Amino acid sequence: GQNIDQPTEMTATEGAIVQINCTYQTSGFNGLFWYQQHAGEAPTFLSYNVLDGLEEKGRFSSFLSRSKGYSYLLLKELQMKDSASYLCAAWDSNYQLIWGAGTKLIIKP
Amino acid sequence: GAVVSQHPSRVICKSGTSVKIECRSLDFQATTMFWYRQFPKQSLMLMATSNEGSKATYEQGVEKDKFLINHASLTLSTLTVTSAHPEDSSFYICSARGGLEAGGPRDEQFFGPGTRLTVL
Numbered sequence: 001g002q003n004i005d006q007p008t009e010m011t012a013t014e015g016a017i018v019q020i021n022c023t024y025q026t027s028g029f030n031g032l033f034w035y036q037q038h039a040g041e042a043p044t045f046l047s048y049n050v051l052d053g054l055e056e057k058g059r060f061s062s063f064l065s066r067s068k069g070y071s072y073l074l075l076k077e078l079q080m081k082d083s084a085s086y087l088c089a090a091w092d093s094n095y096q097l098i099w100g101a102g103t104k105l106i107i108k109p
Numbered sequence: 110g111a112v113v114s115q116h117p118s119r120v121i122c123k124s125g126t127s128v129k130i131e132c133r134s135l136d137f138q139a140t141t142m143f144w145y146r147q148f149p150k151q152s153l154m155l156m157a158t159s160n161e162g163s164k165a166t167y168e169q170g171v172e173k174d175k176f177l178i179n180h181a182s183l184t185l186s187t188l189t190v191t192s193a194h195p196e197d198s199s200f201y202i203c204s205a206r207g208g209l210e211a212g213g214p215r216d217e218q219f220f221g222p223g224t225r226l227t228v229l
Contacts, residue, residue: 042220048217096158099152099153
């Protein structure tokens with residue numbers, strides 16, 4: 001079956017760095033997305049990786065290793081507004097999104 | 110990026126009534142639209158995929174006669190929850206998939222803001 005695994009919850013301190021891991025098993029693979037979702041709101045797009053390596057976008061970076069079925073989202077210089085759920089999702093061979101359950105990130109002052 | 114709107118953002122209705130939710134792609138043509146449901150502290154659950162001009166494809170366990178989906182144009186899809194019950198209370202989110210002109214990675218999905226449905 002198809003599956004996405006990510007930690008349920010993480011806690012970090014304002015100003016610090018946090019890495020949220022995601023492993024996936026899908027029927028075929030056409031890329032991996034990270035979304036941010038604040039409580040009561042729809043997800044917003046953060047990143048898309050289809051090639052191996054690190055993609056940096058401001059305070060957020062996303063890494064992909066296709067051979068390992070592994071990705072991470074790296075958040076630097078954490079701010080209180082970064083408290084949210086972070087959803088990992090992968091495209092399978094039919095471009096259907098397979099979703100993880102999300103990682104709730106709690107930022108403490 | 111591309112913009113997807115949903116209306117209404119919140120709706121409260123009595124048990125047994127029907128509720129229609131609209132999803133519009135404002136600045137691109139969406140050949141495919143997706144409807145998701147999300148319960149508190151859970152991930153998005155795909156309910157159905159609809160392609161313009163054809164019948165929606167429902168995920169296993171989703172009643173097609175209860176959740177009516179119409180995708181009449183390239184910019185509009187509607188989800189009607191018929192004879193709503195309290196267990197239908199949830200956060201309903203649509204997304205639309207466009208082409209390369211949408212500005213994101215190939216066929217990226219763009220999400221609407223969601224509709225909070227409360228059935229009393």
